[in-house]
Amino acid sequence: MILARVLGNSVSTVQHPVYEGTTVLVVQPVKADGCTPAGHVFLACDAVQAGEGDLVLCAREGNTARQLLGGDDDPFHSVVLGIVDAVNGPDGEVLGPG
Secondary structure, X not given: OEEEEEEEEEOOOOOOXXXXXXOEEEEEEXXXXXXXXXXXXXXXXXXXOOOOOOEEEEEOOHHXXXXXXXXXXXXXXXXXXXXXXXXXXXXXXXXXXX
């Protein structure tokens, strides 16, 4: 699982047919504070109607994405699984702006 911030939408005029009706988001992995970048930006299919600026939970593994979005042979690699309300530290304190 990857904690990430949604930077925006990806737009394509030509796409594989399985992407019809699917929103593809540009996401930036972040640390638990929700702000500090923690990896390279990547694309993820949206399964939860997330939007720009949302803190989200992503899976960057094709089998998980295919199980949620399509069939066994569909070309999905990453998926947004949930919108994060807050991240709690080990003592219960809320980390970051959440």
